[in-house]
Amino acid sequence: MTKTDVLKLLKNTNDYISGQMLCEEFGVSRTAIWKVINQLKEDGYEIESVSNKGYKIINSPDIIKDYEIESNKEFSDGFIAKVEYFDEIDSTNNEAKRQGDDYNSEPKLFITESQTGGRGRRGRNWVSPKGSGIWMSLLFKPDIMPSQASMLTIVAAMAVAAAIKDLLPEADCKIKWPNDIVINERKVCGILTEMSAELEYIHYVVIGIGINVNTTEFPDEIKDIAASIYSLTGVKVNRSQLVVVFSKEFKKFYNIFMVKKDLGDLVNDYDKMLINKGREVSTTGAVAIEGKAVGINSLGELIIKTKDGALESVRAGEVSVRGLYSYV
Incomplete structure (x- = not known):
């Protein structure tokens, strides 16, 4: 039994779940259930406990931990199969590459609250403050030629833009070619794709994505072009929900891309997003x-x-x- 398991049950019902039912579901004691519930409360989940009724989740915090993302009822509909969370790390891209050569399973997402060495294109520093953004890297092994891998950056950009529009239909969210996501002509997201490959074989691809979600302050050197979804729309977005919707959108666009292994069938959709x-x-x-x-x-x-x-x-x-x- 994990936090993910308990959260899935709590989130997927509108009624109370008895402690006895949880015990029977997971084959554990009431004490074990009580401990997990208290851990979730300490993480910021608002869970109501009522005698003779059980437990009911009232509200979830804006966190991006693995169990919060994986317990979302729509998670299984997306491209990502597994999430690994870090409170702080040098770079999610670096961690994905460290695990890349030994990873032969389904697509994995590395996500963190804070990066100490985040990078953008051309080696530029990517500022990754704690508690306000999404700093994540997707590791997978596509069956394509190395020369085709750069197109996956555009697939990822389309997925991010579509996910933001799904959650905020009124937002003026577009793509600055090839992969900067902008709202009201201000950059809110950058994407960096890296890979390990031989001449005709890809060992793995890592797509690093940094999204300024609820960020309110930026360093002087980027404040004229950088912004966040919140600063531009006035709406605070639940970050884990955005990750889940991105995963669903990426799966959709990726599957279309893989039919011909080019962007031919995505050109019209991309051009509609192209600012x-x-x-x-x-x-x-x-x-x-x-x-x-x-x-x-x-x-x-x-x-x-x-x-x-x-x-x-x-x-x-x-x-x-x-x-x-x-x-x-």
């Missing part, structure tokens, strides 16, 4: 291109129509794309 679409953009990097963003192709490349009418494709990782006059 750059129809806007003037410019690239920075080895190649400088200015023009209007048309959308993506089946490889996830951004198609830009230049002033002379030519269509140029831009691959993520080679260049960065910004709006001519703003971040997006």
Whole structure:
């Protein structure tokens, strides 16, 4: 019997569950049940205890521990099979890679309240304060070629954007190509994909996702572009619920991707989420291109129509794309 087991029963009923029923369900003593209930109360769960009736869950705290996520009744509908939680860690991506070579099971999520060494693209530091965001990494072994793995970043971005919209339908949530999630043109989420591979074989893929959910303060160097879901919408989102909905959305988009192992059948859905679409953009990097963003192709490349009418494709990782006059 675990906290997850007890929580599943409490969450999946609207009535009281007797201590005797819990004892019979798990084959343990009333004392064992009482201990788990008290542990859950200490974690912040509001559980009502009534003589001759039993236990009833009234409210759950905003925590992202494994048992809170795995006890969600929708968890089994998603892509993630197992969650490993840390109070604090250097980086969830690092931990996923440490376990990657020896992990041959179903997709696993590593999640933490705080990172001391979170990283964004190009090695930039990712600020990961405690108690307000989602800092997580998804470890799995897709049956694709290494050259196709970068497209999974776009799949993950679509899943995050769709999950936010599922919980907050009124939010102006979009994707800045290729994988920054923005609300009201302010960045709330970054995604970093890494892998271990040989020439024609992937050992594992790790998709690291950092979401500023209920964050209220940001360092000076990023406060002009960074924001949180809460700061932009005024709504505090339950973080574990967002993780569960992300898992469901990722499964949906991933299954579509795996049919052809490209983004061909996801292009239309992605382009609807793409904030750059129809806007003037410019690239920075080895190649400088200015023009209007048309959308993506089946490889996830951004198609830009230049002033002379030519269509140029831009691959993520080679260049960065910004709006001519703003971040997006």
